[in-house]
Amino acid sequence: MKQLQSSLIASALLLTIVSDAHAKLEVVATLADFGALATQIGADNVDVTVLGKPTEDEHFVDARPSFVVKLRNADVLIEGGAELEAGWLPPLLQNARNDKIAIGAPGRVVACQGIRLLNVPENVTRAAGDVHALGNPHYMIDPIIAKAVAQHIAQTLATLDPADAAAYQTNYANFATTIDARLQQWGATLAPFKGANVVAYHDSWPYLAHRFGLTIDTFLEPKPGIPPSPSHLAEVIEKMKAQNSRAIILEPFHNRKIAEKVAAATGARIVDAAQYPGALPNTDDYVALIDALVARLAAALGGQ
Amino acid sequence: MNIPVFLSAILCAALLTPGVAPARQPSDAATNSAPGSATYAASNSRSGSASDAASDVAADAASGSASDATSGGPARPGDVESLKQQMLQIQDGLRQLRTEHQREVSALKAQVARLHETVADLQKTGACRPSPAAGAHAATAATQPPVAAQAPFPTTDDSVVAAPAPFPTTDDSVAAAQAPFPTTDDSVVAAPASSRATAAPPATSLPTTDSSASAAPATSIGSRLAQPITLAGGGKSFLNISFDGQFSAAASTEKHLDALEVGDHDPQQRGFNARNIELALDGAVDPYFEGFANIVFKLDNDAETSVELEEAFMQTTTLPWNLQAKGGQFFAPLGRVNAQHPHTWDFVDTPLVSGRLLGPDGLRGLGLQVSWLAPLPWYSQLSLAIQNGNGAAAFSFRNRGDGGTFYGRPTMDRSLEGVQDLVFVPRFENSFDLTPTQTLLVGTSGAFGPNDTGAGARTEIYAADVFYKWKSAHSEGGWPFVKWQTEALLRRFEAGRGEGDAFPADEAFDDWGAYSQVVWGFSKGWTAGLRGDYLHMEKSSFTDDPERQSRWRTSPNVTWFPTEFSKFRLQYNHDFVESDRFTGSSDADSVFLQFEFTLGAHGAHKF
Numbered sequence: 001m002k003q004l005q006s007s008l009i010a011s012a013l014l015l016t017i018v019s020d021a022h023a024k025l026e027v028v029a030t031l032a033d034f035g036a037l038a039t040q041i042g043a044d045n046v047d048v049t050v051l052g053k054p055t056e057d058e059h060f061v062d063a064r065p066s067f068v069v070k071l072r073n074a075d076v077l078i079e080g081g082a083e084l085e086a087g088w089l090p091p092l093l094q095n096a097r098n099d100k101i102a103i104g105a106p107g108r109v110v111a112c113q114g115i116r117l118l119n120v121p122e123n124v125t126r127a128a129g130d131v132h133a134l135g136n137p138h139y140m141i142d143p144i145i146a147k148a149v150a151q152h153i154a155q156t157l158a159t160l161d162p163a164d165a166a167a168y169q170t171n172y173a174n175f176a177t178t179i180d181a182r183l184q185q186w187g188a189t190l191a192p193f194k195g196a197n198v199v200a201y202h203d204s205w206p207y208l209a210h211r212f213g214l215t216i217d218t219f220l221e222p223k224p225g226i227p228p229s230p231s232h233l234a235e236v237i238e239k240m241k242a243q244n245s246r247a248i249i250l251e252p253f254h255n256r257k258i259a260e261k262v263a264a265a266t267g268a269r270i271v272d273a274a275q276y277p278g279a280l281p282n283t284d285d286y287v288a289l290i291d292a293l294v295a296r297l298a299a300a301l302g303g304q
Numbered sequence: 305m306n307i308p309v310f311l312s313a314i315l316c317a318a319l320l321t322p323g324v325a326p327a328r329q330p331s332d333a334a335t336n337s338a339p340g341s342a343t344y345a346a347s348n349s350r351s352g353s354a355s356d357a358a359s360d361v362a363a364d365a366a367s368g369s370a371s372d373a374t375s376g377g378p379a380r381p382g383d384v385e386s387l388k389q390q391m392l393q394i395q396d397g398l399r400q401l402r403t404e405h406q407r408e409v410s411a412l413k414a415q416v417a418r419l420h421e422t423v424a425d426l427q428k429t430g431a432c433r434p435s436p437a438a439g440a441h442a443a444t445a446a447t448q449p450p451v452a453a454q455a456p457f458p459t460t461d462d463s464v465v466a467a468p469a470p471f472p473t474t475d476d477s478v479a480a481a482q483a484p485f486p487t488t489d490d491s492v493v494a495a496p497a498s499s500r501a502t503a504a505p506p507a508t509s510l511p512t513t514d515s516s517a518s519a520a521p522a523t524s525i526g527s528r529l530a531q532p533i534t535l536a537g538g539g540k541s542f543l544n545i546s547f548d549g550q551f552s553a554a555a556s557t558e559k560h561l562d563a564l565e566v567g568d569h570d571p572q573q574r575g576f577n578a579r580n581i582e583l584a585l586d587g588a589v590d591p592y593f594e595g596f597a598n599i600v601f602k603l604d605n606d607a608e609t610s611v612e613l614e615e616a617f618m619q620t621t622t623l624p625w626n627l628q629a630k631g632g633q634f635f636a637p638l639g640r641v642n643a644q645h646p647h648t649w650d651f652v653d654t655p656l657v658s659g660r661l662l663g664p665d666g667l668r669g670l671g672l673q674v675s676w677l678a679p680l681p682w683y684s685q686l687s688l689a690i691q692n693g694n695g696a697a698a699f700s701f702r703n704r705g706d707g708g709t710f711y712g713r714p715t716m717d718r719s720l721e722g723v724q725d726l727v728f729v730p731r732f733e734n735s736f737d738l739t740p741t742q743t744l745l746v747g748t749s750g751a752f753g754p755n756d757t758g759a760g761a762r763t764e765i766y767a768a769d770v771f772y773k774w775k776s777a778h779s780e781g782g783w784p785f786v787k788w789q790t791e792a793l794l795r796r797f798e799a800g801r802g803e804g805d806a807f808p809a810d811e812a813f814d815d816w817g818a819y820s821q822v823v824w825g826f827s828k829g830w831t832a833g834l835r836g837d838y839l840h841m842e843k844s845s846f847t848d849d850p851e852r853q854s855r856w857r858t859s860p861n862v863t864w865f866p867t868e869f870s871k872f873r874l875q876y877n878h879d880f881v882e883s884d885r886f887t888g889s890s891d892a893d894s895v896f897l898q899f900e901f902t903l904g905a906h907g908a909h910k911f
Contacts, residue, residue: 053740053777060782062775063911064743065683065735072626072677087868090908094594094619097628097677102591102621116464126869139464148465180459187457210464225781225867227828253780255828 025161027076028101030085031058032276033140034078034111034149036286041154041171045164049074052085054276055252059130063088071096074107075160078153081112084137109156111149115139118206129223141275142207143179143186143290150175182287186294187212193301199240199268200249201259204275208293218245220258228258240266247300249273269300543587544905548647550580556894562605563850564879564892566659567666569602569646571896578603580646582614593618598645614645615668626677635668636689636729637675638749639791640769642666648909650787650823650831651859652875652896656839657817660851661765661795663699667751669727683735683745692720693727693753700763700797701727701753711813712847713802715756727753735911745771745911758800758810766794773911781868782909785825792818799847813842813852829866835859848886855881873898 025046029035035050042048049070052061058080071077071092079085093101100107117135124133139145154172158165194213198205201220209216218239222232239245240262249271250259256270263270273293274280283289554571558564562572571577581601589595597616603609617632635643641658643666658666671691678684693701702725705715718725733747751765768791775785794816801807817839825831837857844852861875875896883889 055777056775056779057781060779062743062773062782063909064737065733065745065911066737066743068677069681069683087908091910094621095628095677097621097623097626099622103588104591114465118464126867130867142461142464144459144461145464147459183457183459207464211461253776253778255780 025075025157026073027078027157028070028074029078030061030080030089032278033146033286033289034080034109034153036277036284036289037146037150037153037175038076038078038157040175040285041150041168042157043167043171045161045167046076046157052276054274054279057253058084058275059087061085061088063092067092068095071101072098074098074101076107076109076156077101078109078111080137080140081110082117082134082137082139083132084112106156106159109152111152112137112139113152114148115145118210119203129221130225136203136206138204138275139207141205141290141293142211143183143286144211145207146286147176147179178287182290186290189294189298190214190301193298196247196301197240197243197245198247198249198271198297198301199236199245199262201251201254204251205249205273212294214297216249218243220248220254220262228255233258233262237262237265240268246303247271247297249297251275252279269303271296271300273297541587543585546584546902546904548580548582548584548900548902549578550582550647550898550900552577552579552652552896552898554894554896556892558879558890558892558894561894564894565653566656566664567654568664569600570653570659573605582645582647584645588621589618592620592622594621595619612665626679627674628677629672629674631672633668633670634673634689635666636691636727636751637673637687637731638662638667638729638751638765639767639793640747640771640789641791642668647900647902650789650821650833650863651835651861652873652898653859653877655791655819655821655835656837656855656857657791657793657819660839660841661700661793661815661817663696663703665697665699667699667727667729668697669693669695671726683733685731685733687731689729689731691727691729693725694720698727698753700751700755700765700795702756704756709802710755710757711797711799711844711849711852713757713799713807714804716759716803718754718756718759725754727751741777742772742774743911745769755797755799757802757807758798761798761800763798764796768792771911781828783825783828783830787823787825788821789823790818790820792816807846809846811844811846813844815839815841829864831863831865833859833861833863835861843884845885848884850887853881853884853887855879869902871898871900873900 024044025042027035027038027042027046027048029038029048029050031052032050032054035048038046038048051067051070052058074096079089099105102108112134117137117139119132120135121128121131121133124131140149150172154168157168161168190212196214197218198209198214198216199218199220200216203219203221203224205216208214218236220228220233220236222229245266246268247270248259248263248268250256250273252272252274259270262268272280273296274283274289277283277286277289280289280292283292550569552571553576554561554574556564556574559574561574565571569580572579579602583597583599583601585595585597587595595618598614599616600612600614601609602612613633615632615634617630617634619630620628623629637643639658639662641649641655642662654664654666669691671689673687673689675685675687678686691698694703696703702718702720703710703715704717705711705713708715720726729749729751731747731749733745735743735745737743747767747769749767749769751763751767753763755761755763770788770790772788773785775782779785794814797813797815799807799811799813801810817837819835819837821833821835823831823833835858837855837859839856840854841852843854857880858878859875861873863871863873865871873896875898877892877894877896879892879894881887881890881892
């Protein structure tokens with residue numbers, strides 16, 4: 001009887017260990033771009049939960065209590081860092097009481113790690129608007145950076161789930177290969193517009209400009225986060241006419257009426273763009289999003 | 305010899321002897337034209353090359369014929385003789401030209417012979433030996449890639465990715481085949497190929513980045529050192545510091561605004577008020593705790609500064625079983641607005657029910673709190689706070705009252721004698737996402753403890769709160785949104801006879817009240833709010849305390865946030881105070897203009 005008991009206990013323990021070993025990793029991504037990469041790399045071995053909606057302003061996601069539960073259950077947290085989620089993630093983490101995703105834990109992926117951020121301000125003052133002291137955090141739109149983040153994710157998943165390490169490695173390699181190949185196409189599509197002046201509502205596109213040789217230095221917002229004023233818009237319109245700017249990049253949550261006024265005054269096209277997969281139709285993964293962005297930009301700049 | 309080779313040989317010859325072909329044409333012209341024109345034109349054959357002579361002859365012939373035609377006269381005998389001599393001279397010239405011509409022809413024949421030899425040589429080697437100029441041309445063409453195969457679009461970029469270390473491919477070294485990922489990385493750390501092949505690193509520690517090459521020296525994986533909470537400001541300090549200044553200008557039909565307004569942070573006098581100037585500090589203490597502090601400075605109605613240690617507590621980060629503990633001075637988790645700092649309020653002032661039943665400072669104090677996040681699929685948290693429950697911030701409990709009286713009773717000094725004299729504040733809250741854009745948070749809470757109006761007098765407070773928020777899926781800066789918040793409180797206050805049974809009667813007051821407020825963020829930076837307040841204080845035949853009068857209030861307001869760091873709020877209050885046995889009813893109208901600024905780290909918004 002005792003033997004039976006102990007063998008039962010042993011098998012139960014074994015079952016627990018085995019089922020644990022094959023349990024899916026719970027991955028929480030703050031935003032949809034990290035979620036898309038996690039899905040691509042983790043595939044069937046992970047469950048991915050995204051907190052912020054792809055169509056909303058990523059700096060002002062509500063810290064909904066349900067997020068606390070998601071973070072409490074997480075094995076992995078992928079965040080952008082560099083103050084991207086500074087307005088809402090800290091209180092969630094204060095309440096989540098989850099060691100696995102504590103700062104410095106293997107399950108905490110701070111995606112900006114190892115990325116050289118653009119536009120790091122020399123002097124931090126809010127007189128310049130809502131500036132980011134560590135540099136512009138909208139870096140995921142650069143496919144080369146996305147590749148590095150995907151690798152970061154793959155390595156984290158492999159560390160936490162060594163049994164499926166080979167799968168993560170393969171998925172990363174496939175992703176990197178796809179990006180490398182698509183970069184040729186994206187580069188070729190936008191090559192005719194090298195140096196073209198593109199206007200954006202908000203300064204969230206320096207990485208796109210950097211990658212594809214566009215000039216995106218005119219914004220409808222006078223300063224980051226400051227609503228457009230009529231006098232500033234008048235200046236923008238003059239500048240756009242002088243530079244023959246043909247496209248205005250608009251994110252889903254920005255004021256479309258303002259952009260339409262500027263477009264009407266300058267003959268420029270509005271490019272409905274987004275930083276997050278799922279925000280535009282048929283852009284459920286990262287590559288599809290960049291595909292759509294490049295196509296829309298090229299169409300606007302090419303006057304089609 | 306086939307024709308193409310011959311043609312190319314001719315081409316080569318032309319290129320090799322650039323001076324020959326052009327020289328032939330003038331001399332040909334001279335030989336052709338000289339015989340015809342010599343008959344009419346007299347010319348002095350000058351010394352020089354054959355071609356010079358020939359061209360001179362041709363030129364003289366043309367000018368000579370022209371001058372003859374214009375002079376027009378008949379020829380004379382002397383002229384005949386001179387013409388003969390001229391003829392002889394011309395004949396000499398012609399002979400000279402002929403020999404010259406023959407020499408040139410023979411030279412050309414010799415060249416052609418040489419070219420034939422060259423062609424024969426070329427047929428042996430099979431390639432055209434290019435001239436120096438043509439060679440340079442060909443070399444340039446060779447280094448230029450074809451148009452179709454231009455440099456590929458770059459797929460790596462050191463300027464943005466500090467460590468673009470690729471995964472090992474299948475044909476990589478032995479070490480890579482053993483471990484799932486490389487632990488050494490040639491692209492960031494130089495390592496000899498031999499050591500790379502022999503090193504068999506553990507599969508656990510995998511560098512994701514090279515911190516030495518990284519521009520952002522963030523946390524390193526595996527590190528367990530204390531890190532500051534990064535709310536804003538660069539994340540390079542151990543402490544987040546922010547300073548919030550909140551002021552208001554008040555106008556009211558009520559002369560004593562401090563009797564009308566129920567909260568300590570509300571405007572207390574007509575004119576300008578500075579009731580909540582707050583210094584907030586927070587950060588990670590170490591890997592196990594976080595620390596928070598809020599210190600409030602305010603100016604009273606005599607412009608005297610007072611300092612209030614509003615909150616200062618530490619909170620655990622790593623307790624097991626979904627537990628969390630905090631200790632220190634903190635707001636009791638009673639209801640919703642009680643634990644919020646004034647700068648997060650949606651209205652200028654405290655709801656009547658909070659100010660009158662929990663007290664002007666809210667319910668807070670020294671103590672401990674434990675909370676448990678239930679292992680359920682939705683947010684469900686149970687918490688219990690235990691506090692001393694004494695002083696003005698524990699208004700309904702062991703509070704000595706205003707000048708030693710509370711609701712007319714001379715207060716006792718009930719010192720803490722056991723656990724039963726502490727205030728216990730349990731709270732149970734649940735939250736549900738109704739839709740992706742709508743969230744509901746409901747809570748019930750209570751507070752139980754002794755009060756200072758009698759030796760055995762106790763206070764029980766029961767509270768329920770509901771918070772609903774809709775926020776657009778396309779929100780910019782958090783706008784647009786709609787928030788609805790409602791709280792109801794019931795307080796059973798056992799009012800004893802006070803110190804030495806000085807008061808004539810025991811009473812038990814069942815006081816209750818509620819407020820409900822809606823805030824509509826209608827356009828980025830703008831909100832419109834409406835709040836309704838009601839407070840019912842049980843009527844008493846013994847107590848004439850004006851704070852025990854039932855009353856209601858209506859408060860519409862409009863707020864403008866130029867940014868999330870500044871705020872202007874205009875609010876109108878209509879107050880109605882009901883009559884009781886001692887005092888008649890009264891109305892009051894007030895207008896407030898609140899303005900606020902925040903410096904430093906910007907605290908994140910709690911839900």
